[in-house]
Amino acid sequence: MNNLFKINRDEWFRLIQALSVSSYNIYAPVRKNGGIDYTIINDENKDEIVYNEAKPATPLKMFFLPVKLNVTEPEKVLRKTIIIGAPACDVEGLKLLDLIYIDEKFSDETYLSRRENTIIISTDCYVTQEHCHCTTYGINPYPENGCDISLSTEKDDHYLMTWSEKGDLFIKELGSSAQIEALENNKIESISARREKTINELSYKNSNLPGTEKTKEKINKSGQEIWKKYSSKCVSCGACSAICPTCSCFLLIDKPGFQKIKQQDTCQYPAFERVAGGEDPLKELSKRFKNRYMCKYVWKPERFNAIACTGCGRCIEACIAKISKNELIMELA
């Protein structure tokens, strides 16, 4: 782990093509619909991959927790997956999902199998978006751990750093068919400088936004008024949850043959907590609205000792009622 390698651009392209033909489904962000998002990569679009830019429209979780999945039988894995371009915020979010979905007593088979059969190549963000605020919550805008490999581009070179055993094995596998240079040192000055610049940019932009501890404290102490105010425009569409890299609640739907279909769900929908007989602690919209913030900033961090809001800002971008989580938090603070 933490071994640094260098591969030049042409060789990297050649590798991607070879891997996509031989044994992997490769996904990476390309420009589409006015932003960037993952698409399956082949020989034709391999040079359209966008590197080091925040952030794919789709959160990383969707590769492991698709909107709908039959979970009755194990999934057949025909080809392994490589995901290139996952930002550090999404990788941080995946750490929480791992804690929820993989545990000693009860693991989610399909989640586990998808995780095992996927190689995550995370990239630095040299370019950020309007609502990016990862640094506010202590996450750096570049991969540090949680991924298998990190990728930083610098002119015609791609620098690959390994972060897991799976990552090391993968580089070894690549090494037999491509020219990959193992580097002695594990720091490239020009990349460090860019990272510093991105951190400064994000910190400056979000200087009024409180960090995790203060946010938790303020939310914990809040009354109902602020939630009523901000939720008055909410239509319970659930977009904030669907797009959130850590929201992972689901519904089990029964089909004949004792089949179970796991479908994305959210506490923002009415009746999420309703029990037989009709009792529903989250009947009021403002309570559902607050519930999501409690979950992100109070309960999940307490329960899992993990970050549950990664500061990706997607929920702000996705809200059709233009409710800004950050405005709410700043008003609380």
Added chain:
Amino acid sequence: MASDNIYKVLKATVEEVIDESPLIKTFVLTPESPFKFSTGEFIELTLNGFGEAPFTPSSSPLISDKLEITIMKTGYVTEKFHMLKPGEVLGIRGPFGRGYPVEKFYGKEVLILGGGCGLAPIRSLLYALEAVRDNLKRVVLCYGSKSPADCIYKPLFNRLNKIEKFETYRTVDKYEPGWDESVGVVTTLLDRVNMDIENSVAIVCGPPIMMKFGTIRLLEMGYKDAQIYLSMEKNMSCGAGKCGHCMMGEFFVCKDGPVFTYEEVKHTPDLWK
């Protein structure tokens, strides 16, 4: 666990359907392979292709070739369960959660407060306590139901009253001719039980309103927060702390509960909702 896949069911055949009250039935099930659980743990019961709901078995945890589930008709899925006939096949997932820590009750008096269909998990607990009664000082069951007709497990009370160290009290909210036991809410029975509170635990299981006032009364009597065991009712769906439907503050009721001490959950907002 029936399978490594937490979403895969173990099939079970309905052997017998027992009418307990106008709204409550007990289903005696034979699982296709032995099904072990600890008292207070729960299962997810699937109606093929229709739906699934969480129930705590009402049968003895010492028996694994039969399983009894007591169901109150209260909503969409439970109404369909009530239409089941012997021979039909259901699916079981589990057991899930944390049940009653019976060994912690050793050497103590156990006060049990049950209301309505909340007697279902308690019956299973009573079987478990009966098996270890040499280690217990005393077991007192206080049970309340709306009316004499709503009173379930009628033969259970006669049987328990004959067992050394066990005593039972029943009350109904609404008197009907022929009823010769107490009338009033279940907490009124607590005036009669005379527990050695210092050396006792209290267990509460019933509808939310009864759990709330039961707990308040027990605290007034001098029970400490950590001596009171509550069985929380939430919308447990996956059973394994993943789907999020039963989150109660930082807890997943399906995984950390459904049995909690009051001490553990008292800080939870809207605890009794």
